[in-house]
Amino acid sequence: MKWKLNGAAAQPAVLRPLAPSHAFRNTVMTGVFEFAAGGADAPFDVVDVEAAGSSARLEVRPFPSSVGREDWFRVLLCSCFHQAENHQALLARVFQNIPAAQRQDLSLFMGDQVYLDLPTLNNYPDDSAKLADRFERYYRTNWTTNLGLEPLFNAAPAVFCPDDHEYWNNFPHASPIIQNSWKKASRERWKVAADQVYDAFQCTPPAARGDNIVVDVDPLSIMVLDQRSQRQDDRSATLGPSGLQQLNEWVDRLIAGRKIGAVVTGQSLLDKPVGKIQGAAADWVLSNYGDYESILKALRRLADAGRPVLLLTGDVHWGRVTRIREEGRTRFIEIICSPSSLVTTIGNDQLRSIGAGFRRFFRGERTRWPRHASAPDPEPYFAPQVFGKRFTTDVVCKHQGDQLAMLAFRQAAGGIEAKVTYYEVHERPNSPREIDLGLLR
Structure with missing residues (x-):
């Protein structure tokens, strides 16, 4: 490779050399390389690479x-990208x-960048080599084509948070809709x-x-938690x-340096625990796991020290901004x-679309998003x-439909002045919606 x-x-510095995926x-080779910035006066740097007779x-x-x-220092938030529903590279x-x-200086991909377990009715081979070939094709489409996430990757460095569809629905637990998950050996x-x-x-x-993973942009520090790849089947822990x-x-470093923190999770920390039937049939949530309390107590130390914290997540197929207050003072803000592209859910999609049709016919209600759920209110108290x-929790706004933020x-x-802007991913998008988050200090 010539750079x-x-x-x-x-x-460049070689952080990970080229190797098969x-x-x-x-078949596909991947590697990670890092360049020092070209110069303080250059608003953009141009990187050229030449290999195997082609260039980029x-x-x-x-x-x-x-x-x-x-x-402004800008951070793109994106999650839940089902490539098959991204019609005409919308x-x-x-x-x-x-x-x-x-556009962003940093991209945070907060889970389900691929849906390795879809389409649901496909017959997946129970063989690691054949599965790896199939998964590699999914990644290659999402990473290297305009039909996938490539334009977002090309704009800025990216950090990734895995969630269940990086594996299968409700990983590491058996799922009733994923045949390969029914036996322990098949799951392995x-x-x-x-x-x-x-x-x-x-x-x-x-x-x-x-x-x-930690990204520092002083005085802001972002920690991306991996609560999926090492999640325990006995629900004892989500973290490695x-x-x-x-x-x-x-947390110690943020308190000592009086920094402002943001934590990325694959699921919401505000979710209340679900029962055994829902957990086994659909999804267990973070509050069902043994280390949930310890994670929250670590974050509480930031609140005790007066350090504001943003809680950033995806997963649920709707958008919402929630302030979490103590005696009127904002301690956390969940975003x-x-x-970004709603996954197809057999049965549920048809029922939602039929319901939207009835509401339009009988009540005159129109929706831009017949398949998308509306965001519910969080529980009145945080955990x-x-x-x-x-x-206490206080909803600032709700955002329905396919979206980027x-x-x-x-x-x-x-301190730091902060805002978040939601963009509709729609053929005829409404104007971006900007929400002032106030001064963090």
């Missing part, structure tokens, strides 16, 4: 070390209509294949699968063996952005089983 940076020959067959060009902003006072078209000056074969392609396409070195220690060390009635930060008055 150029702004027209001059360059050699899985061990069973040498990438134009990117140098990654900032701190949040500025004039220019996600790419909507994203490319965002003015270049308002599927996991072997899914782990390898996840490592190849989504895992960001020097972190390893299961590690939490060192995950809770990493979280507590991060949900989901989905009462852990905190009692200490923290753009968080933006700017230094102001001894």
Whole structure:
């Protein structure tokens, strides 16, 4: 591979050398390379690479070390991308209509970047090598074509948070709709294949699968939790063996440095526990797991120290912004952005569409999103089983439909001014919806 940076020959640091995406067959190669910024005066850097007789060009902003006072530091939020429903590359078209000056410096992909277990009625082979080949094709479409996520990847560095569809619905538990998950040996074969392609396409070195990932843009610090790849079948833990220690060390650092934190999770920390039938038939939620209380107690230390925290997630197929207050003072703000392309759900989609048709015929109600659910209100108290009635919830806004969100930060008055903008992924999108999150300090 021959590299150029702004027209001059360059050699990047090799964070992970090129290697096959899985061990069973040498088809797609992936690697991770890092360049030092070309110069402080250049608003964009141009990277050219030449290999095997072909070439590619990438134009990117140098990654900032701190949040500025004039220019906004922007973070794109995206989750739940079902490529088969992304008709006519709609996600790419909507994203490319965002003015270049308002695009992200960092992308956070918050789970379900692929749906390895779909279509549901397909007969999946019970063989790791054949599964890995199939999963690799899904990733290749989503990563390297305009029909997938490629335009978003090309705009900025990306960090990934895995959720269940990086494996199968409700992973690591057996799912009634995924035949390969019914037997332990079959689940293990599927996991072997899914782990390898996840490592190849989504895992960001020097972190390893299961590690939490930290991105610092002073005074903002973002921790991306991996609560899926090491999740325990007995529901004892969502984090890997060192995950809770990493979280507590991060909290210590934020308190000592008076930083402002954001935590990315694959599911909402506000979800109340579900019962055994719902958990087994659909999805267990974070509050059903043994380390939920310890995670929340770590985050509570930030509230005790007066450090504001953003809770960022996807998963649920609707958008919502919720303030979490203590005696009128904002301690946490949860921002949900989901989905970017709604997954097909056999039966449920048809029922929702029929219901929307009846409401339109009999009541004159029209909806732009007949298949999408509306966001419910959260419970009135944040995790009462852990905190009692200490923290109250207050919904700021709800957002229905396929969506992207753009968080933006700017230094102001001894803190960070913050806002989030929702973009509809629709053939005729409404105007972007901006929500002021106020001053974080």
